[in-house]
Amino acid sequence: MKDMDIVEIRKAIPATQKVIYLNTGWSGPSPARVVERIKEWLELESQEGPTSRHVLEASHQTVQEAREAVADLLxxxxxxxxxxxxxxxxxNIVINGLTWRPGDEMVTxxxxxxxxxxxxxxxxKRRRVKVKVVDLMDVQDEGAILDRLEAAxxxxxxxxxxxxxxxxxxxxLPLARIQALAHSRGIPVLVDGAQSAGQMPLDLRALDCDxxxxxxxxxxxxxxxxxxxxxRKELIPQVRAVNVGHWSVASVERQSSLRETPGEIRKFEVSTTSSALWAGLATTIAFHQFVGPQMVWERVLALSSLLCRELAAVPGARVLSPRGQGLASGLVTFSLEGVEPKEVVDYLWQRCQAVARTVAYPAGVRFSTAFFNTEEEIGKVVECLKGLPRGKGGG
Ligand SMILES: Cc1ncc(COP(=O)(O)O)c(C=O)c1O
Incomplete structure (x- = not known):
C-alpha cells in the first residue's frame, strides 16, 4: 500500500467501527476477511467432509501457506x-528442549x-538451573541494557x-546488539516476540536470531x-522435542519403522491442528503485508509518541514507558495520580468505549497504539481522562 488509506483499513477491521480499541498488545481485532476465510474453511470441512481427498489436499496446502507466510514475514x-x-x-519448547546440567545458568x-x-x-526448580534476572526497570539507553546483560x-x-x-x-530492546554480545560468548538467545511480531518489521537473519x-x-x-x-536451521537438532507425536518421526506405519527426525522443525508440531485457523493466520499475514510492515511500524510509533505528548497535558498523568532513542514502541504505560489503574480502565470503557488494560510492574494503565488507530481516537481518550474524577485510589 503506497499511502495508508486509514479509512479503508478501518472499514476492513469491524471492531474499529464500534470501539476505541487500544489493547492490541493483548489481542488484536481481526480484519473481516480473516474471519470469512476461517468460516469458509469450517464450512468446507462440514459440507464436504474433512478427509475427502480434495479437502485433505487443501488442508495440507493451507498449513504450508501459513508456514510460508510466517517465514516470509520474518x-x-x-x-x-x-x-x-x-x-x-x-x-516452552526451546527452554525444555535444550540440554541443561545442574548449575547451568540462564539470563532473563x-x-x-x-x-x-x-x-x-x-x-x-526441576533442572537446578540458576536463573539470573537482570533489572531493566528505568533503563534509559541501549548501553545500559547491554552493560547489565553482560554483567549477568x-x-x-x-x-x-x-x-x-x-x-x-x-x-x-536493541536485539541485534544483544544477539552480537551473546554470540561473542557462544550463547544462543531465545526471543519472546509476542509484542514485536506484526508491530515492527522483522528480519531475523539480519538480527542473527537463534x-x-x-x-x-x-x-x-x-x-x-x-x-x-x-x-535457526543448525539449532533444530539441539532442541529435543519434549512432547512428541505423529510429526516427530519420519514414518508411523509400523513400530519397527519409527525413526526420529531431529533436524525437522515439524517434530515440534506433534499432531492434529485446525486448518481453519491456519487459513486465518495466512490471511491476516497477507493483510499485514499488503498494508506494509514498515508503514505499520511508522504509524504505531507516531501514534504512541502523540499519545505520550497528549498525556503530558493530563493533570497527574505520568508516562512510565521509556521514551529514549530507539527504546519506545506502541505500548504506552502511564499512571494517574490518585486513581487506581483499574478504575481508569473501567472509566475509559464506560465513558468512551475505549479498551485498555492494567499492568502490574510498573503499576499503570497500558494503551497499545496500533496502525488502525487514529489521532482522533487518541484525542478522545485523552479528553476522557481529563474528566476522570480524582482523589480515591493510590495512583
Ligand atoms: C511479551 C509477551 N510474551 C508472551 C505473551 C503470551 O502470549 P501467548 O498468549 O501467545 O502465549 C504475552 C501476552 O500478552 C506477552 O505480552
Whole structure:
C-alpha cells in the first residue's frame, strides 16, 4: 500500500467501527476477511467432509501457506518455522528442549511476561538451573541494557531469554546488539516476540536470531490459537522435542519403522491442528503485508509518541514507558495520580468505549497504539481522562 488509506483499513477491521480499541498488545481485532476465510474453511470441512481427498489436499496446502507466510514475514525459510498455538508454547519448547546440567545458568530480565517467567521458574526448580534476572526497570539507553546483560553472563550461561518488546512498559530492546554480545560468548538467545511480531518489521537473519517465538493473535490481528516458533536451521537438532507425536518421526506405519527426525522443525508440531485457523493466520499475514510492515511500524510509533505528548497535558498523568532513542514502541504505560489503574480502565470503557488494560510492574494503565488507530481516537481518550474524577485510589 503506497499511502495508508486509514479509512479503508478501518472499514476492513469491524471492531474499529464500534470501539476505541487500544489493547492490541493483548489481542488484536481481526480484519473481516480473516474471519470469512476461517468460516469458509469450517464450512468446507462440514459440507464436504474433512478427509475427502480434495479437502485433505487443501488442508495440507493451507498449513504450508501459513508456514510460508510466517517465514516470509520474518525473512527466514519455511523449514525453520513450526506452527504453534501461541508464544508460550514455543518458549516452552526451546527452554525444555535444550540440554541443561545442574548449575547451568540462564539470563532473563525483570520485565518479562509469565510466558518467560513461569518456564524459567520450572527450569530452575526441576533442572537446578540458576536463573539470573537482570533489572531493566528505568533503563534509559541501549548501553545500559547491554552493560547489565553482560554483567549477568558467566561461563555457565547456556541461554539468554528475553522479550523483544516488554509487555509491561513497551521497552524495546536493541536485539541485534544483544544477539552480537551473546554470540561473542557462544550463547544462543531465545526471543519472546509476542509484542514485536506484526508491530515492527522483522528480519531475523539480519538480527542473527537463534530462537524467536510469536503469536498470531496480537499485532498480527489473527485468530487466537495461532503462533509460530522460529529455530535457526543448525539449532533444530539441539532442541529435543519434549512432547512428541505423529510429526516427530519420519514414518508411523509400523513400530519397527519409527525413526526420529531431529533436524525437522515439524517434530515440534506433534499432531492434529485446525486448518481453519491456519487459513486465518495466512490471511491476516497477507493483510499485514499488503498494508506494509514498515508503514505499520511508522504509524504505531507516531501514534504512541502523540499519545505520550497528549498525556503530558493530563493533570497527574505520568508516562512510565521509556521514551529514549530507539527504546519506545506502541505500548504506552502511564499512571494517574490518585486513581487506581483499574478504575481508569473501567472509566475509559464506560465513558468512551475505549479498551485498555492494567499492568502490574510498573503499576499503570497500558494503551497499545496500533496502525488502525487514529489521532482522533487518541484525542478522545485523552479528553476522557481529563474528566476522570480524582482523589480515591493510590495512583
Ligand atoms: C511479551 C509477551 N510474551 C508472551 C505473551 C503470551 O502470549 P501467548 O498468549 O501467545 O502465549 C504475552 C501476552 O500478552 C506477552 O505480552
Amino acid at each position: 525473512g527466514v525459510s519455511a523449514e525453520e518455522i513450526a506452527l504453534m498455538q501461541n508464544t508460550t508454547q514455543g518458549i 530480565t525483570d520485565l518479562e511476561h509469565p510466558a518467560v517467567i513461569v518456564p524459567s521458574y520450572f527450569l530452575g 553472563i558467566s561461563p555457565r550461561t547456556q541461554l539468554i531469554c528475553l522479550s523483544h518488546i516488554m509487555y509491561t512498559d513497551g521497552l524495546r 530462537f524467536y517465538s510469536l503469536p498470531g493473535h496480537k499485532w498480527l490481528l489473527g485468530p487466537d490459537g495461532t503462533g509460530a516458533l522460529f529455530i
